[in-house]
Amino acid sequence: MRAGYLKYFGFASIVFLLTLLLISSGCYRKRPSDKPPIHLNPNMDRQEKYKPQSESRFFEDRSTMRQPVDGTVARGYLREDVEYYEGKNARGKFINKAPIEIDMNRMERGQERYNIYCSPCHSRVGDGRGIMIDKGYLPPPSFHTDRIREMPDGQIYDVITNGVRNMPAYRHQINPDDRWAIVVYVRALQRSRNATINDIPEEMRDKIK
Numbered sequence: 001m002r003a004g005y006l007k008y009f010g011f012a013s014i015v016f017l018l019t020l021l022l023i024s025s026g027c028y029r030k031r032p033s034d035k036p037p038i039h040l041n042p043n044m045d046r047q048e049k050y051k052p053q054s055e056s057r058f059f060e061d062r063s064t065m066r067q068p069v070d071g072t073v074a075r076g077y078l079r080e081d082v083e084y085y086e087g088k089n090a091r092g093k094f095i096n097k098a099p100i101e102i103d104m105n106r107m108e109r110g111q112e113r114y115n116i117y118c119s120p121c122h123s124r125v126g127d128g129r130g131i132m133i134d135k136g137y138l139p140p141p142s143f144h145t146d147r148i149r150e151m152p153d154g155q156i157y158d159v160i161t162n163g164v165r166n167m168p169a170y171r172h173q174i175n176p177d178d179r180w181a182i183v184v185y186v187r188a189l190q191r192s193r194n195a196t197i198n199d200i201p202e203e204m205r206d207k208i209k
């Protein structure tokens, strides 16, 4: 039986001690205080470290924020394929042909993206009379002029990527693959205005006379 009492007292004294600890640690404090409560288990909550945009007494420029080493490339952004990502060849000249496979899916994707991103200004047919022009936006040139018909594919890609003069850049809204899809769709629009009978499959020719 003695062992049983001991067990009981052992338990009671642990409870008693824990209560004392709670009270003394401040969790149970009744009066408000400006001081932080005693932190029994720090759990690495407070560490010696630099926080973003704070001052440093170590670095010369007095900022804790460091510049990445020259030539640092974010993961997934190496983009060595300059033709695909910039529309230019190794010598910096615009490439003539889009470096992608063209099929019906790609065309339809290009059409969809064009109608979303370009048609408000350039119109669905590319004559530069989109709805934005009625609202007072500066009219863009028609895609059906010789100058733009003769532009290399890479240059149209570049216009979408970086914008040009009064046209804003669409780099952030449209990914490279979709930019190329738009380029080939613009080519299709241009061809639709300058088609000859030879562009139409033979079996369909008599339908359009």
Ligand code: HEC
Pocket (backbone or CB within 6 Å): 114, 117, 118, 119, 120, 121, 122, 132, 137, 138, 139, 140, 141, 148, 156, 159, 160, 164, 165, 166, 167, 168, 170, 182, 186
């Ligand atoms: C907010 C209106 C607007 C949108 C949207 C827009 N453009 Fe333009 N775009 C312009 C204007 C304005 C110009 C004429 C820029 C200038 O010469 O100042 C232009 C010019 C161009 C040119 C001719 C560039 C040159 O060198 O003359 C091309 C090609 C072109 N846009 C393609 C596109 C494509 C493709 C899209 C869709 C991804 C697009 N634009 C979306 C307004 C727009």
